[in-house]
Amino acid sequence: MRAGSRYEPASLGPNGNTSGNRGGERTGDGQGGPRAAARLDAVRRFAEPVVRAAGMDLEDVQLTPVGRRRLLRVVVDASGGVDLDDMALVSHALSAELDAAGVMGDTPYTLEVTSPGVDRPLSEPRHWQRSVGRMVKVAVTGHGGEEGPNGRVRTARVVSGRVVAADGDGVVLDIEGEQRGFGFAELGPGKVQVEFRRDDMGESRGH
Numbered sequence: 429m430r431a432g433s434r435y436e437p438a439s440l441g442p443n444g445n446t447s448g449n450r451g452g453e454r455t456g457d458g459q460g461g462p463r464a465a466a467r468l469d470a471v472r473r474f475a476e477p478v479v480r481a482a483g484m485d486l487e488d489v490q491l492t493p494v495g496r497r498r499l500l501r502v503v504v505d506a507s508g509g510v511d512l513d514d515m516a517l518v519s520h521a522l523s524a525e526l527d528a529a530g531v532m533g534d535t536p537y538t539l540e541v542t543s544p545g546v547d548r549p550l551s552e553p554r555h556w557q558r559s560v561g562r563m564v565k566v567a568v569t570g571h572g573g574e575e576g577p578n579g580r581v582r583t584a585r586v587v588s589g590r591v592v593a594a595d596g597d598g599v600v601l602d603i604e605g606e607q608r609g610f611g612f613a614e615l616g617p618g619k620v621q622v623e624f625r626r627d628d629m630g631e632s633r634g635h
Contacts, residue, residue, distance in 0.1 A: 550618035556594035567616035
């Protein structure tokens with residue numbers, strides 16, 4: 429372990445979200461130039477087998493300067509979700525791998541392993557599969573608009589519905605009581621909608 433480095437799994441916040449999973453630069457954003465991008469690629473190469481061995485998927489890697497330190501955030505997910513023990517397991521295994529290889533250099537850093545919040549875009553089939561039963565909003569492409577020399581103009585409309593089923597080819601959404609299937613080629617990134625029960629809004633039960 430390098431002097432000055434500290435590793436900490438993220439804590440769970442309200443609604444199962446993890447704390448501290450906002451505000452970082454995402455992989456490929458170019459923070460710090462080519463050297464930072466190369467370092468993120470190296471971290472991802474080390475992280476993927478560690479995360480996979482723990483039965484989870486690597487969703488993102490982010491590196492953010494925090495004062496004189498750096499925050500390395502590794503976002504993981506799994507079917508059924510992940511808990512603090514899962515994140516701690518990945519954190520300890522990955523920190524040992526990174527320090528042994530010297531991937532992060534000599535600048536002190538904090539490793540935070542966290543899970544995605546509800547604001548994570550649904551962009552992969554596994555994201556949709558883990559959202560079965562939840563309300564989502566998504567842009568759906570289709571053919572509409574005016575006739576042109578190459579046929580109708582391809583347009584998009586935003587729909588809201590509950591995810592009934594999802595597999596490697598597409599999803600089935602319940603849209604106002606009607607179940608409709610969409611292939612992933614028709615869907616933009618989806619967004620899970622936060623739902624409030626009557627009890628959550630402070631409404632009384634028959635009083």
